[in-house]
Amino acid sequence: MTSLANKLQQLDGSGYGGYKRIAGTHRLNDNLELSVDRVQSDPFAPPSLVQARVPLAATGIDPGLLEGVGAVAVSDYLTRRVHEAIRAHAPGGGKGSGALSIDTPGQQVLERTSVVFTQQAPQVVVRLEAALPAQGRRIRGRAARTLLTEALPQVIDRALLNTDHAALETAVVLMRDQTRLRKLLVEHDLVGFIADGAVLPRAAGNSDLPADQAVPFASPASLQRSFTLDSGVEVTGMALPRGVSLIIGGGYHGKSTVLRALERGVYNHIGGDGREFAVTVDDAVALRAEDGRSVADVDISTFIGDLPGGSDTSRFSTTNASGSTSQAAGLVESLEAGATTLLIDEDTSATNFMIRDDRMRQLVPGDKEPITPLLDRIRALWEDQGVSTVLVAGGSGAFIDVADRVLLLDHYRVSDVSEDARDLAEPIATQEAFPAPQHRVLQGLEPKDSGKHRGGKKSWQAKGLQSLRHSSGTIDLSAVQQLVDPSQTNSIAAILKELEQRTGTNQTLDELVTELFQQINADGVETISPHRGHPGRLARPRPQEVFAAINRNRSLRVHR
Numbered sequence: 038m039t040s041l042a043n044k045l046q047q048l049d050g051s052g053y054g055g056y057k058r059i060a061g062t063h064r065l066n067d068n069l070e071l072s073v074d075r076v077q078s079d080p081f082a083p084p085s086l087v088q089a090r091v092p093l094a095a096t097g098i099d100p101g102l103l104e105g106v107g108a109v110a111v112s113d114y115l116t117r118r119v120h121e122a123i124r125a126h127a128p129g130g131g132k133g134s135g136a137l138s139i140d141t142p143g144q145q146v147l148e149r150t151s152v153v154f155t156q157q158a159p160q161v162v163v164r165l166e167a168a169l170p171a172q173g174r175r176i177r178g179r180a181a182r183t184l185l186t187e188a189l190p191q192v193i194d195r196a197l198l199n200t201d202h203a204a205l206e207t208a209v210v211l212m213r214d215q216t217r218l219r220k221l222l223v224e225h226d227l228v229g230f231i232a233d234g235a236v237l238p239r240a241a242g243n244s245d246l247p248a249d250q251a252v253p254f255a256s257p258a259s260l261q262r263s264f265t266l267d268s269g270v271e272v273t274g275m276a277l278p279r280g281v282s283l284i285i286g287g288g289y290h291g292k293s294t295v296l297r298a299l300e301r302g303v304y305n306h307i308g309g310d311g312r313e314f315a316v317t318v319d320d321a322v323a324l325r326a327e328d329g330r331s332v333a334d335v336d337i338s339t340f341i342g343d344l345p346g347g348s349d350t351s352r353f354s355t356t357n358a359s360g361s362t363s364q365a366a367g368l369v370e371s372l373e374a375g376a377t378t379l380l381i382d383e384d385t386s387a388t389n390f391m392i393r394d395d396r397m398r399q400l401v402p403g404d405k406e407p408i409t410p411l412l413d414r415i416r417a418l419w420e421d422q423g424v425s426t427v428l429v430a431g432g433s434g435a436f437i438d439v440a441d442r443v444l445l446l447d448h449y450r451v452s453d454v455s456e457d458a459r460d461l462a463e464p465i466a467t468q469e470a471f472p473a474p475q476h477r478v479l480q481g482l483e484p485k486d487s488g489k490h491r492g493g494k495k496s497w498q499a500k501g502l503q504s505l506r507h508s509s510g511t512i513d514l515s516a517v518q519q520l521v522d523p524s525q526t527n528s529i530a531a532i533l534k535e536l537e538q539r540t541g542t543n544q545t546l547d548e549l550v551t552e553l554f555q556q557i558n559a560d561g562v563e564t565i566s567p568h569r570g571h572p573g574r575l576a577r578p579r580p581q582e583v584f585a586a587i588n589r590n591r592s593l594r595v596h597r
């Protein structure tokens with residue numbers, strides 16, 4: 038019996054606090070070292086944090102697979118296998134038997150901290166939670182012994198020491214190919230690519246799994262391109278050029294599904310997902326209306342002129358934006374965050390932000406209507422700022438006049454109707470120059486007086502995928518559609534904490550976020566961990582979602 042097993046046995050029946058005595062490192066067998074980082078203080082507290090360390094050599098994993106983005110794929114693959122092995126060997130039967138858990142990836146492959154690799158004496162480190170078993174408030178020592186010294190080694194044995202090396206390599210190759218394809222987009226002046234045969238629709242509105250009965254994607258001949266990827270595989274599909282692309286078609290014919298695939302195409306997807314080669318430039322931002330959100334000192338004057346009440350829209354701040362002002366602010370903020378492509382769906386847009394028809398133009402004189410709709414700015418956005426748009430609009434033909442290409446969805450099949458559209462298009466007036474976004478200096482993320490009247494400041498905390506909490510309030514991220522994983526939200530919480538500490542340097546938001554991401558690129562997402570026990574539930578967010586969280590913070594203080 039290992040000394041950990043002995044210790045747990047001896048603790049049987051004593052007060053739950055006695056578990057503190059197992060903190061530290063334990064060798065469980067030749068290949069497995071367990072480190073107990075943080076022990077929960079009672080059975081109802083968040084579970085204890087443990088790390089399993091296995092020599093890389095013992096896993097038989099080819100160290101070459103860990104080079105570059107390969108490490109992300111291997112980490113993701115092993116996290117999934119550990120998750121499955123836990124279900125098989127330590128299914129968790131309530132407080133009495135305790136439970137093991139690990140971060141749970143969805144359909145995307147993200148850099149995460151659940152499995153990492155050390156450089157010297159190469160090791161695979163698996164970060165787990167262990168809910169330690171209790172009977173009332175007493176230690177169940179034998180159950181704990183089973184959990185940590187039997188089930189856990191079985192989990193590691195199955196997931197790490199008996200890895201399916203062929204499947205692992207397939208995952209790494211896929212990751213490298215997808216990453217290459219995304220680079221090719223930029224080299225070829227494209228915003229997105231969707232491979233023939235891709236399965237875009239999802240199983241349900243609340244499921245990211247592929248739909249069973251999908252019409253596979255097929256590219257129209259005019260936009261068809263083939264690319265040879267790192268593995269030698271050739272993918273053929275629809276290559277969407279930069280500029281203004283309009284997607285039209287009857288209701289329920291699959292327009293939003295294509296746009297949604299482009300939104301998610303900023304991430305890589307696991308094999309079998311259907312969207313493996315539905316890829317978008319990595320800074321594309323989905324833009325929608327979001328009435329009720331706050332806005333802090335954003336220049337939206339290119340869209341919105343004098344508002345009733347006389348507020349200055351070149352320095353627009355509000356605690357309660359309307360549909361159109363929220364979408365205008367979101368667009369300008371996206372440019373500040375470096376987006377080169379915007380993805381906009383009529384379903385989630387404010388109509389008056391998008392278009393104004395002729396009769397309205399006649400009835401409501403220009404000086405009574407503060408809004409210049411996107412329709413009248415979209416060419417300038419592209420020509421002056423180089424920002425592309427992919428727009429779904431089935432309800433109005435107005436965008437035909439400003440689109441570089443028009444795609445029609447008919448029964449989920451795409452055709453290129455640009456020629457027909459050109460015949461219908463009417464000449465448009467030259468659009469006024471689109472201004473470059475202004476960069477704001479971050480003054481603070483918390484109210485000025487926060488902490489003074491409360492007992493110490495509480496730092497940012499993620500509450501699930503779509504919410505961040507702080508002692509001074511909540512940030513609602515429910516309209517931030519490209520945030521896909523609660524562990525990304527955890528990372529954003531850690532990043533906000535770090536940013537708050539770096540305020541007062543007169544650096545712009547953009548400079549601060551860029552600096553932080555340089556640090557993440559160099560040292561991994563782990564570098565932003567608050568380090569209370571192991572950081573096992575962090576996944577890499579994009580800078581765009583970090584900006585989105587900052588911008589939705591009702592306590593944001595900036596100046597220009």
Ligand code: ADP
Nearest residue numbers: 238250251252287288289290291292293294449
């Ligand atoms: P639109 O935006 O044109 O109204 P949606 O994209 O919302 O249409 O799609 C309507 C429905 O069709 C959704 O339930 C979606 O899952 C389904 N769907 C979309 N694309 C496909 C496809 N290629 N094969 C099968 N079903 C699809």
Ligand code: MG
Nearest residue numbers: 292293294384
């Ligand atoms: Mg739709």
